[in-house]
Amino acid sequence: MEAKEKKKTGGLAGVVAGRSAICTVGTGHGLNYRGYDIYDLAKNATFEEVSYLLTKGALPTQSELEIYKKELIQARALPDALKVVLRTLPKNAHPMDIMRTGCSTLGCLEPEADNFSDQGAKITRLMGIFPSILLYWHHYHVNGKEIDTNSSQDTIGGYFLEKLHNKQPSELWIKAMHVSLILYAEHEFNASTFVARIGASTLSDIYSAITAAIGVLRGPLHGGANEAAMELISEYKSVHEATRGIYEKLENKAKIMGFGHRVYVSNDPRNIVIKEWSRKLADDVGNSTIFPISEIIEKIMWDEKKLFPNLDFYSASTYHFMGIPTAYFTPIFVMSRTAGWAAHVVEQRGDNKLIRPNSEYIGPENRAYVDIKNR
Ligand SMILES: CC(=O)SCCNC(=O)CCNC(=O)[C@H](O)C(C)(C)COP(=O)(O)OP(=O)(O)OC[C@H]1O[C@@H](n2cnc3c(N)ncnc32)[C@H](O)[C@@H]1OP(=O)(O)O
Ligand SMILES: O=C([O-])CC(=O)C(=O)O
Numbered sequence: 001m002e003a004k005e006k007k008k009t010g011g012l013a014g015v016v017a018g019r020s021a022i023c024t025v026g027t028g029h030g031l032n033y034r035g036y037d038i039y040d041l042a043k044n045a046t047f048e049e050v051s052y053l054l055t056k057g058a059l060p061t062q063s064e065l066e067i068y069k070k071e072l073i074q075a076r077a078l079p080d081a082l083k084v085v086l087r088t089l090p091k092n093a094h095p096m097d098i099m100r101t102g103c104s105t106l107g108c109l110e111p112e113a114d115n116f117s118d119q120g121a122k123i124t125r126l127m128g129i130f131p132s133i134l135l136y137w138h139h140y141h142v143n144g145k146e147i148d149t150n151s152s153q154d155t156i157g158g159y160f161l162e163k164l165h166n167k168q169p170s171e172l173w174i175k176a177m178h179v180s181l182i183l184y185a186e187h188e189f190n191a192s193t194f195v196a197r198i199g200a201s202t203l204s205d206i207y208s209a210i211t212a213a214i215g216v217l218r219g220p221l222h223g224g225a226n227e228a229a230m231e232l233i234s235e236y237k238s239v240h241e242a243t244r245g246i247y248e249k250l251e252n253k254a255k256i257m258g259f260g261h262r263v264y265v266s267n268d269p270r271n272i273v274i275k276e277w278s279r280k281l282a283d284d285v286g287n288s289t290i291f292p293i294s295e296i297i298e299k300i301m302w303d304e305k306k307l308f309p310n311l312d313f314y315s316a317s318t319y320h321f322m323g324i325p326t327a328y329f330t331p332i333f334v335m336s337r338t339a340g341w342a343a344h345v346v347e348q349r350g351d352n353k354l355i356r357p358n359s360e361y362i363g364p365e366n367r368a369y370v371d372i373k374n375r
Contacts, residue, residue, distance in 0.1 A: 075128020107207025
């Protein structure tokens with residue numbers, strides 16, 4: 001059954017806030033990155049091909065890809081001053097705050113040129129270093145060890161898994177990471193990307209734009225929903241418990257994280273892909289509860305509210321099956337979405353106009369100033 005389209009108001013819903021040649025979302029073109037169908041990309045490409053496509057504008061040739069991957073590998077190295085900051089940040093900090101601070105710190109240590117002539121190199125640097133930032137901080141505080149950023153893995157997903165678990169990941173898990181990173185890489189004028197574009201529109205540097213975007217992604221109405229979804233799923237030990245629990249939450253008018261979307265009306269096209277990967281990894285690790293629990297939540301949400309899972313919902317269990325701590329789910333989103341944010345920064349700079357809308361004033365008028373002694 002189709003969900004009934006209800007006109008959304010407020011929050012700039014439905015407002016076309018600019019032009020872009022990077023991605024189509026809910027515009028009748030399907031979900032495409034630079035004209036390529038997301039399903040083709042998720043099935044056939046590696047994340048590095050897709051991040052090249054987004055940040056440089058075209059799919060790479062084999063030799064372009066090899067060079068790009070080498071650059072990404074070199075970009076993993078952590079400057080000593082950044083290591084000091086990561087060691088100093090508290091163990092109980094939110095990992096998204098670590099990502100945000102790591103990005104901002106790198107901007108102090110390796111600033112972008114005022115004329116942006118090195119923007120391409122800065123983008124590659126950020127894409128390469130984000131997993132190192134998170135996992136250096138993680139291992140230092142959890143295991144008292146400093147990680148070596150050298151690795152046998154030549155992809156961002158493989159490197160992340162190898163450094164997290166300290167062992168070679170399986171090909172299946174590496175493929176799951178590619179798919180997930182591809183699906184998360186870009187989504188037009190979502191809240192965090194829009195913020196990155198606003199940053200670029202003031203002619204600020206790329207670190208400022210991406211630091212701001214990370215802060216915006218952290219919220220549970222946006223990227224933080226994948227962590228919130230896992231917390232929800234983990235509340236239940238069986239399908240029976242989940243059924244009772246979700247009905248109870250709906251009765252109490254609770255928001256169920258990982259469901260609904262600002263633009264999509266009856267389904268998020270990315271869900272079908274990530275759901276299949278969640279099912280595959282559940283089989284791989286022999287977990288027979290989490291996937292059926294997720295499916296019953298999906299069914300109840302549709303039956304009762306006509307709400308569908310967005311990308312965050314089954315991404316949560318997909319990551320969980322790979323032994324990734326829940327608090328690192330949104331940082332993985334950062335590792336991927338940096339490609340999209342960066343593409344938008346470059347596009348905004350290419351045809352810039354300061355983004356500065358108006359507000360409608362609804363406050364009081366004509367008030368007489370009252371001296372401080374008389375207030
Ligand atoms: C990768 C991503 O960032 S995808 C988005 C991730 N975020 C989430 O999963 C958070 C949960 N979802 C939501 O909060 C919303 O669906 C959003 C923020 C994604 C979209 O919000 P909006 O476009 O503003 O829709 P809005 O919040 O007005 O929802 C419309 C109605 O559906 C309800 N609704 C929407 N999502 C949910 C949900 N997940 N659980 C319960 N009810 C919901 C709202 O309460 C509202 O009901 P009402 O009309 O009776 O007040
Ligand atoms: O488009 C949105 O509003 C949120 C989203 O799905 C994304 O950023 O991937």
